[in-house]
Amino acid sequence: MSKNVEDILSDENYDKNNTNQHSNHEQEKLAAHLLNIIKNPVSSELNEEEKKRIWKRILQSNSKHFKVKTLTKRNWIYSVAAAIVLMILSYGIWSNYSYKQDSSLINMAAQKRHLLKTIEKVEITSRNSSIKFDSDSTILFNALDLNHTGDETQSFSTLTVPYGQRSEIVLSDGSKIWMNSGSQLTFPNQFSNDKREVYLEGEAFFDIAHNPDKPFIVQSENMNIKVLGTTFNLSSYQEDSYNSIFLLSGKIELTSSSNRVFKKQILHPGTEAKLSKSNNQLSIGSNPELIDVLWTKKQLLLKNTPLPDLLQKLIRVYNTDIIQDFKINEDESFSGRLNLNDSLSTVLGYIYDPNKFTIKHTEGRITVQKK
Amino acid sequence: MNGNSNMHWHNFIAGDNNAYRELYNENIDKLYSYGSKFSKDTDLVKDCIHDLFVDLNNYRAKLHKDVNVTAYLYLSLRRKIFSCIKKKGTSIEVHNLEQSIFAVEWNAEINMVYSEEWKLLLSRLNEELKILSSRQQEVLFLKFHSELTYEEVAEIMRISVATCRTLVYRAIKQLRVKMENVPKIALFLSIIFS
Numbered sequence: 001m002s003k004n005v006e007d008i009l010s011d012e013n014y015d016k017n018n019t020n021q022h023s024n025h026e027q028e029k030l031a032a033h034l035l036n037i038i039k040n041p042v043s044s045e046l047n048e049e050e051k052k053r054i055w056k057r058i059l060q061s062n063s064k065h066f067k068v069k070t071l072t073k074r075n076w077i078y079s080v081a082a083a084i085v086l087m088i089l090s091y092g093i094w095s096n097y098s099y100k101q102d103s104s105l106i107n108m109a110a111q112k113r114h115l116l117k118t119i120e121k122v123e124i125t126s127r128n129s130s131i132k133f134d135s136d137s138t139i140l141f142n143a144l145d146l147n148h149t150g151d152e153t154q155s156f157s158t159l160t161v162p163y164g165q166r167s168e169i170v171l172s173d174g175s176k177i178w179m180n181s182g183s184q185l186t187f188p189n190q191f192s193n194d195k196r197e198v199y200l201e202g203e204a205f206f207d208i209a210h211n212p213d214k215p216f217i218v219q220s221e222n223m224n225i226k227v228l229g230t231t232f233n234l235s236s237y238q239e240d241s242y243n244s245i246f247l248l249s250g251k252i253e254l255t256s257s258s259n260r261v262f263k264k265q266i267l268h269p270g271t272e273a274k275l276s277k278s279n280n281q282l283s284i285g286s287n288p289e290l291i292d293v294l295w296t297k298k299q300l301l302l303k304n305t306p307l308p309d310l311l312q313k314l315i316r317v318y319n320t321d322i323i324q325d326f327k328i329n330e331d332e333s334f335s336g337r338l339n340l341n342d343s344l345s346t347v348l349g350y351i352y353d354p355n356k357f358t359i360k361h362t363e364g365r366i367t368v369q370k371k
Numbered sequence: 372m373n374g375n376s377n378m379h380w381h382n383f384i385a386g387d388n389n390a391y392r393e394l395y396n397e398n399i400d401k402l403y404s405y406g407s408k409f410s411k412d413t414d415l416v417k418d419c420i421h422d423l424f425v426d427l428n429n430y431r432a433k434l435h436k437d438v439n440v441t442a443y444l445y446l447s448l449r450r451k452i453f454s455c456i457k458k459k460g461t462s463i464e465v466h467n468l469e470q471s472i473f474a475v476e477w478n479a480e481i482n483m484v485y486s487e488e489w490k491l492l493l494s495r496l497n498e499e500l501k502i503l504s505s506r507q508q509e510v511l512f513l514k515f516h517s518e519l520t521y522e523e524v525a526e527i528m529r530i531s532v533a534t535c536r537t538l539v540y541r542a543i544k545q546l547r548v549k550m551e552n553v554p555k556i557a558l559f560l561s562i563i564f565s
Binding site: 009055 | 544
């Protein structure tokens with residue numbers, strides 16, 4: 001037994017988790033101590049927020065890459081696309097329509113989900129439909145597919161609104177939907193005879209045309225909503241820790257999607273249902289401040305909103321990374337109203353005192369530095 | 372852990388974006404910890420990790436399915452960091468880059484449970500670790516902190532497995548010899564733990 005430290009440690013069979021610092025054997029003892037030191041150097045760690053930020057930037061760069069490709073390969077189309085909204089037509093046909101309608105809607109939505117990460121302009125994928133631009137931001141959507149019987153095939157459209165943009169859409173039944181940044185709505189080109197069904201990823205405000213014969217059903221990752229004619233806001237971002245629905249008028253029936261289990265709820269105007277993803281708790285409260293719906297008017301109302309939440313919202317709305325070179329105070333919260341028509345630098349100027357902080361804007365990100 | 376990464380790697384190449392995210396979540400800490408040993412510039416390290424994952428996505432269809440995921444990620448990050456530092460053209464002599472920049476702070480916490488003699492010995496060990504060559508530090512870091520196999524470490528550092536073993540062996544031997552030059556009494560005094 002004349003093993004030296006180097007023999008012990010360089011042996012791949014040496015049990016690194018079961019070292020013996022109390023060994024009587026000098027070399028073994030020294031080996032254990034040495035291992036303890038080299039195993040645990042001073043390590044540099046990223047906090048959760050920094051990790052999320054890098055990930056966000058990766059996704060953004062991935063979508064930028066897509067844009068660059070478009071630019072070089074199809075220069076001629078790009079100049080048009082820059083002026084108007086880019087439209088790519090595609091279609092999805094389900095021959096087994098009679099099997100189950102719901103699953104094909106969800107399938108379609110899942111299939112188009114990647115567009116959220118890769119598209120930088122509002123995009124509609126659909127078949128046989130006309131799209132009109134009402135003003136610069138409203139899209140009038142009408143399915144022309146009138147001959148379509150519905151028994152053999154079912155076609156869907158998907159509206160993708162990238163980060164940094166918002167859009168309004170009017171469906172064929174007259175329902176109006178405001179889509180928030182980074183959201184996606186999938187819907188049939190023509191509603192079936194007994195119901196109107198759509199799938200939402202992200203956040204949208206719905207103003208549903210009243211029709212007692214054809215309930216309107218919004219499906220999302222964790223919640224399904226059934227209404228006759230109401231106005232409500234649904235937030236179902238994949239990256240957020242909770243999903244919420246806020247009812248402004250009318251009445252809605254809230255059930256869980258197949259991903260969740262909670263009891264059916266009837267919501268009344270002025271109430272908000274919040275589903276925490278981590279503990280599957282559904283809480284219902286009143287929300288008289290209309291915090292959630294002001295985004296449709298390009299306003300952000302804050303009521304004791306914690307700084308990290310606020311920054312997350314701004315990053316989404318402006319599609320710009322916000323980087324602080326100091327540790328932010330997570331307990332700090334804000335109340336008031338921000339006008340999102342202002343530039344991000346201006347908005348950050350309200351949050352960070354310009355006398356104490358410098359705000360630097362470079363491509364795709366903003367850096368806040370302490371003076 | 373490794374099995375997970377391999378599964379995510381396969382799914383990622385097959386087009387699964389959740390697997391992409393899992394790859395990131397599982398490896399970000401290790402990669403950052405490794406990368407930051409090359410440069411004190413934390414933004415540079417973050418940028419390189421960012422570039423690495425963007426590249427993975429861009430070349431997704433062309434990636435090999437059967438790779439050692441851990442080694443592949445470490446190796447790619449290492450290359451990114453070298454080329455980043457080169458581009459920045461700082462005062463570091465570029466041709467000597469690989470030999471000169473890997474530096475670990477081996478600042479072990481020497482806490483109460485050691486006797487005075489051991490404390491002396493261990494703080495001496497700390498000093499000796501600091502003067503190991505960059506390659507020696509890196510090999511020890513990858514082998515013992517990142518707990519990679521000799522094969523993985525060799526792949527990352529672009530050396531043969533035999534060289535890698537020798538490098539580890541000699542580094543530890545060097546430390547051991549230095550330790551034995553500390554007055555013998557330090558080693559022979561018994562340690563009483565409370």
